[in-house]
Structures are given as C-alpha cells and as structure tokens.
Amino acid sequence: MDKSKEELLVERYLNGKADQQEQAMLETWYLNQQEQGSVPDISSIAHAERKVWNRLSLNRSQPKKINLWPRSIAAASILLCVGLGFYFYKTSYTKKQTTFDVGPGQNAATLQLSNGQKIVLANTANGKLAEETGITITKTASGQVIYDLKSVSADTALNKMNTLSTARGQQYQVRLPDGTNVWLNAASSLSYPTVLKGRARRIVELNGEAYFEVYKDKKHPFIVKTNQQSVEVLGTHFNINSYKDEPAVKTTLLEGSVKVLNLKSRASGVLKPGQQSVIRFYGDSLQIETADIDEALAWKKGEFYFDEERLESIMKKISRWYNVDVVFQDPSKKDVRIGGYISRFSSISKVLKMLELTGLAEFTIEKDKVIVK
DSSP states (O other): OOOOHHHHHHHHHHTTOOOHHHHHHHHHHHHHHHHHTSOOOHHHHHHHHHHOOOOOOTTOSSOOOOOOOOSOOHHHHHHHHHHHHHHHHHSOOOOOOOSOOOOOOEEOOEEEOTTSOEEEGGGSOSEEEEEETTEEEEEOTTSEEEEEOTTOOTTTTTTOEEEEEOOTTEEEEEEOTTSOEEEEOSSOEEEEESOOTTOSSEEEEEEEEEEEEOOOOTTSOEEEEOSSEEEEESSOEEEEEEOTTSSEEEEEEEESOEEEEETTTOOEEEEOTTEEEEEETTOOOOEEEEOOHHHHHTTTTTEEEEEEEEHHHHHHHHHHHHTOEEEESSGGGGGOEEEEEEETTSOHHHHHHHHHTTTSOOEEEETTEEEEO
C-alpha cells in the first residue's frame, strides 16, 4: 500500500529531511497535542489545521499558506502521534524549560463614575453596580456593563461622564447608554456620557483599542475621538487601534460607512467595508488601504494573528495581554518578521514556544519580564 501524504511527511521529519516549514508545523502540532495529553480525533486535527503556523520564512518575498492537513486523516493522525511521540522520546530534543510562566489576560476592568468612585469589576458581584441621577448601571453574568435609562432625566445627567478602563492583561465589554456595544482591549480606556440618546452628536473618547457595534440613529451621529483622529458614523461595525506606543492609528471597517478625520492636518476620507485608514503619529497624511480583517479583529476573537509582522510589534501585543515587560537583548530581532496565529488564552510559554519554532528568535521568561535573544 502506498504511503499517505502524512506518513511521508513524518518519515521526512524523522529522517531529518523536512524543510523549515514542515518542521515548524509538525512541532507546533505536537506541542498542542502533548498539552492535551490525548490522541486527537478528526475534529481536533481540523482545529489544529486552522491554528497551525504558516509563512515562517523571513526571506520569502511572497509568502504562501501551507495546507498539509486534508480533512480525511483519521488513521494518519494516530501514526503522527506515535511517530512524533517516539521521536521526541528517543532523541535529545530538549527545548529549554522556563522557570516562570504567565497565564493569559482576563475579563476585568475598572469603571470610574462621574463622582470619582471607582468600581473594580473583577471583584464585584453580578447585578446592580451603582445609580447616578436615575441611571442604573448593572454588571451581567456574561461580564458586561449595561446602562438602564428608564428613569433618567436628560437635563440632570447631561454632563455626567463615566470611564471604563482596562489595565495590561485585561479586556471588557460595555453596552453604552444608547445601546452601542463596545469591546475594550487590554491597556485601553473609553470615556462616554451617561446620556447619549437625544444628543445632537454622540461623542466618546478612546485610548488604546476597541471594537464598536454602533446603535443606528441617523439623526445623531456617533463620534469616536482619539488623540490623532475623529471617526464619525451613523451605525456600523468597526475597530480602532490607537495605542500611543504604536507608530500609527488604524481604523478598520467591517460594515456600514465611516468618515475618518486627521485632527492635525484635517485630511479626511470615507471608508468602505473591508478598508482601513492609517494615520501615522509623525505625519499629516491619511491613507486608506485594503484591510486584513483577520489581523485587525484577531484580539476580539481571542487570537493572536501575525501576518509577516515585525517581532517588536508582536511583543507589544504580548506585553499588553500578559502584563509583562519585554527586553530585546539583541535589538536586531525587532525587525524579524513572523506570520501565524494562536489562541490568546494559551499561557505565555506556549506562545513563545510557537515563536521559537520559527528559528528566528529565542525567549527567556523571568517573572514578569520576557527577554528576546
């Protein structure tokens, strides 16, 4: 009987003839299955296929995804487990073990009310959090802050402002007083009035990154302000990345239409679904380009997604989500480019192992610090 594609792949690996992509893919798959501690079934293989790292070659001018896992591989999956398990047992392959490890971020945030009171949401029971001028603020079982305006007087609450903020290693969701849903990424903050309905313009202020699903109200535009730009919408879904330690502010549109204004140069543009605007911190221009939706929304879906991304940028994302500092022992590693994706809910050691499998960098974890070698 002819050997299957998977059998030949394992054979090349065990004989030291697999190329860099094949080695990285198999080792990544093996680490995933080793952590689970069981032989995978068809569904877990399909899941691994979606998660497997690709585009690992730094020098490839036009990287292509590799797809080595056909759907019908039940028998081959057992062979892979046995073959790879035997290899790792019999050889001296011993990836260095880290003394420390860091778990992923959590659903947590701090809500600051207009009177200055701060509510740490991770430590607060579900139910009513506070009441301001007739506005009831509630925390749901799913980890969301919502506002009930049934008994509110718009006049008395007109200038009341709340701020929802996340530290490094936190994310949270809020349903604003007008019904707009917002997902807040790590190390971010969103300030908003406690009354949005009925205002001529619904204005909120963002620092960091957030995804918006804006409640449609044609008569009252929804405006998101950052330190670099203003985004005006009527009702739509979009993502804004405005971290101050990043080189640019990026707004990515999924559906609807948004107008983006560079507050410095007054340059403006209208985005269509699938487009992204880029405003660089040290420039006056506003660029509109085709967006990589997977990359822009990976964080909201609970994933890291890197599309030939600079390692310096990758480590900023890791730093925010795992609440760690990053030190580049070798500064030249900042410009290394890596592609792939992995769950944000893996421990940091697993994420770093995945990066190491590219052969382009090594990492050491020391308590709350990651050293890049």
